[in-house]
Amino acid sequence: MKSSDIQKRLAENLKRIRKQQKLTQFELAEKAGISDETIKNIELCKTWTSEKTLSQITDSLQVDIHTLFLPIASSFDRQISDASKQIKENIIENLRKFIDENLRKMADEC
Template identity: 35%
Template sequence: MNERDLRSILSLNIKKYRNYRKLSQAEFAEKIGISIPFLSDIENGKKWLSPRTLAKIASALNIEAYELLKPEKLIPDNIVDILEKYKVDINEAFGKTLGDLHENFISQVITK
């Protein structure tokens, strides 16, 4: 991995996490104390940032700094968004399924 790859990963991750937190560039730039054009340049891979700014960004996004340098997840964002959107339904469905399995198991153990 070269510097260009690392810059690309960093810029995509910052933008992705910022959007996930539903923050505009203006809101986020103000929150971390940098200008909007500088944030835009970082998110477009045109500018590099200091370790201090990287730490501020990670803190504002409530993640560890290394997460901003990790290549894209194996699960595409659209799948993550779908899972997040239906999290309550999924938890209810799995909770019921696990509850049913547990009851089934207990009834089999008791009857033996």
């Protein structure tokens, strides 16, 4: 998976979650203590953001960071079997590790 694919997922998920919570870009930015330009640029895939900013956004939206990077089409059914739940948990854990590693690498490059 390319960096641009991850950035696109972040943008799409951020926008979707923000709209589900009926927040404008400005309202989310204000709630997170960041500029609305930052939210706009993330949603337009114009910029990567720091771990601190992602943390402020996820805290404001009250979601785990991994939800910003999950594939859009994979909304998991709530009535899945125990085996499927375990697979989902493993995927999420691996995704978290992947994202954390890549965010650290990007931060080191800056």
